[in-house]
Amino acid sequence: MTSPTITLDHLIQTRLTEIAEDAWRDHRVMPVKSGDGRVLGLGTSAVWEQWHCQADHGYGVCGEPLLTHQQASTLLGMYNDDEPVPDPQAPPVEIELLDPSRGCFMPEVLFHFSDVVAEYKKG
Template sequence: MSGPTVTLNDLIETHLTEIAEDAWENHRVIRITGDNGRIIQLGSAAVWERWTCEADHGDGLCDEPLMTSEQAATLVGQPVDFSIPEPSIPAVEVHGLTEHGFQLDELYHLSDVVAEFWKAQV
């Protein structure tokens, strides 16, 4: 007698769903799926929105795109190990799926990435 077969894809999708649920419950951050995101462009670089913030930081719902540290580095033109030392809105830690498996990553608000972009231009 055999039970249902669980594939690696099933396990990965389950874990991604758990990460998304945790981000929503603890930070009011939504994972954007499929083609529902926006293209975010700064200078000559662009990335696809994968997360958005629905938290209230004191002025109503935020609704800002959130960038992973790799996406922020791409937009600011910095190495991949880039981080924003003092973001105006605290970064949100999530686990993201990379070519090396699930890795802890920080999500930065677009406004903080834009501020870093302009600092890098000076």
């Protein structure tokens, strides 16, 4: 009798599903289904929406796009490890994401799009 084989793709997909479930349960953050996202543009840069906030921050359901550190840095024209939004008005959300450059899951911070826009306007 042979034991079942778990492929790396299956393991990664399972972990991504767990992360999405945890993000919804703990922060009311949902992943955007492939193809359902928007292009978020700011200045001459643009990124693809991957997450959105469904939390109520006191004014009803938020619904804002959430950007990773790398996405926020891209929109703000930053190409180093500086914090792209040092004083966000909406609380950033900490989740774990797959980092293709490192080939593993890493802690990541998601910033509300309005905070990135406000930081852009400061510059």
